[in-house]
Amino acid sequence: MRHTFQKALIDEAIHALNHPTADDVYLYVSQSHPAVSKATIYRNLAKLADKGIILRIAIPGGPDHFDYQIHKHYHFHCDTCHQLFDIQIPYNDTFNQVNPANNFTIKDHSLTFSGICNKCHPSNNKGKKK
Amino acid sequence: MRHTFQKALIDEAIHALNHPTADDVYLYVSQSHPAVSKATIYRNLAKLADKGIILRIAIPGGPDHFDYQIHKHYHFHCDTCHQLFDIQIPYNDTFNQVNPANNFTIKDHSLTFSGICNKCHPSNNKGKKK
DNA sequence: TTCCTTATTGATAACAAATATCATTAAGGA
DNA sequence: TCCTTAATGATATTTGTTATCAATAAGGAA
Secondary structure, X not given: OOOOHHHHHHHHHHHHOOOOEHHHHHHHHHHHOOOOOHHHHHHXXXXXXXXXXXXXXXXXXXXXXXXXXXXXXXXXXXXOOOOEEEEOOOOXXXXXXXXXXXXXXXXXXXXXXXXXXXXXXXXXXXXXXX | OOOOHHHHHHHHHHHHOOOOEHHHHXXXXXXXXXOOOHHHHHHHHHHHHHOOOOEEEOOOOOOOEEEXXXXXXXXXXXXXXXXXXXXXOOOOHHHHHOOOOOOOEEEEEEEEEEEEOXXXXXXXXXXXXX
């Protein structure tokens, strides 16, 4: 894998942002370097994830997010702002050994929590509308 | 909600098929009634799911599946044939009360297992290639 | 340093899943 | 039977993502 200027920018973005989507990374990189193509963002994120350098987090019903934290952990997805946050509960390895009546070969599992995050919670709108 | 011919066909399809996607339903309905539009399939599945008559199952990195079984349960997603199967482990309601350091209001969670299903497993290709 | 191979890039097209639009059709109650 | 309006079919649009392809630039060899 060749080292390029664009890769460095993308790497910087993933570290600066909180579980960004490809579009989040694009917006971030665009601010300083508008010439970088969206295709380059998608391409590099995909390649980095394939090589295990970053983690691709597929969210049910939404765009994928990326994380420089590659150890497996769970996330909370805010239904309002669509941001992803780490959830501090231990990764359940025994899930991958679940073998019910059926003869499935379970290789992985995806567990994502959803709801309203701290910032988006109504009680946090300290007298805005009123 | 008005009763239509198309709705009946879609209902029939969801019961005949195993956790079908919208496209699966379309293919099934098309066989007997090719004039039914794909838009009608999507529209009715969405409406039925909104009303809680069927269950929409969002799979990370793939199209939504639908189920006439509306009680919450977990699924196994085959990486090869992309079919969905029920997993017979109890639904974990305590997950929805997880409240870590952060002040999230957790409303739901999504847990999906993935791997290779019975049919797609190599050991099941009984001397095909050889 | 210069050359050369080829991975990478930018622009764009293509794709897949799903929803939106809109004129036409048909439920089904009055 | 009429009439209102939800539902339909066809199509366009949107979103997220990957594929294509000519032009560019890494970075090792000479």
